[in-house]
Amino acid sequence: GQQVMQIPQYQHVQEGEDFTTYCNSSTTLSNIQWYKQRPGGHPVFLIQLVKSGEVKKQKRLTFQFGEAKKNSSLHITATQTTDVGTYFCESNTGNQFYFGTGTSLTVIP
Amino acid sequence: DARVTQTPRHKVTEMGQEVTMRCQPILGHNTVFWYRQTMMQGLELLAYFRNRAPLDDSGMPKDRFSAEMPDATLATLKIQPSEPRDSAVYFCASGADRGAQHFGDGTRLSIL
Numbered sequence: 001g002q003q004v005m006q007i008p009q010y011q012h013v014q015e016g017e018d019f020t021t022y023c024n025s026s027t028t029l030s031n032i033q034w035y036k037q038r039p040g041g042h043p044v045f046l047i048q049l050v051k052s053g054e055v056k057k058q059k060r061l062t063f064q065f066g067e068a069k070k071n072s073s074l075h076i077t078a079t080q081t082t083d084v085g086t087y088f089c090e091s092n093t094g095n096q097f098y099f100g101t102g103t104s105l106t107v108i109p
Numbered sequence: 110d111a112r113v114t115q116t117p118r119h120k121v122t123e124m125g126q127e128v129t130m131r132c133q134p135i136l137g138h139n140t141v142f143w144y145r146q147t148m149m150q151g152l153e154l155l156a157y158f159r160n161r162a163p164l165d166d167s168g169m170p171k172d173r174f175s176a177e178m179p180d181a182t183l184a185t186l187k188i189q190p191s192e193p194r195d196s197a198v199y200f201c202a203s204g205a206d207r208g209a210q211h212f213g214d215g216t217r218l219s220i221l
Contacts (some may be wrong), residue, residue, distance in 0.1 A: 007221075030207070031207060035210075039201070042212040043200070043210075045210065048209060088152065092216070097142070097157065101151050102151060102152070
């Protein structure tokens with residue numbers, strides 16, 4: 001079964017509103033990677049988190065790894081139409097690789 | 110910038126035909142993945158290789174699918190015989206150990 005669950009599946013926001021997607025696991029994760037896939041495109045790596053409680057920022061994007069390393073979040077402040085796409089989390093342990101189901105973000109101008 | 114190269118970009122063929130998809134990973138990456146993406150199933154891991162050795166192909170229907178890595182610069186995914194339900198986008202990705210995966214542009218496959 002899938003090791004990481006991602007919510008929500010879909011999110012519609014008005015341009016300028018914030019957006020958050022969550023990745024949860026019942027087991028401790030070694031790491032978390034986040035990807036963005038634009039419509040018609042391929043997943044593009046955004047960031048990797050490996051430390052408990054780690055927080056990383058990329059402009060308007062904030063990535064967090066939970067203290068227990070069982071969850072992670074991606075937060076976008078003041079969304080723009082260029083943020084449209086599907087955001088995936090991914091984790092790997094041993095020889096197993098797991099992608100979340102993705103959160104599809106629609107930004108309404 | 111180094112990138113993963115996949116060929117062909119698009120493929121339309123009739124059911125029963127053999128389909129071969131190719132991938133050139135980024136030089137120096139030791140892990141190569143094959144994924145299938147559909148609207149219904151999302152992103153599915155079919156198989157992956159580390160240092161050219163197959164490590165996991167449990168996500169792949171083995172009766173018709175096969176994945177190989179004849180050398181460090183080429184990975185292949187074959188479907189024989191193809192069926193309409195195989196229609197999807199197939200992505201190859203490469204990476205170094207447990208770091209980022211770098212995806213190719215994908216092969217958009219349609220089986221009629």
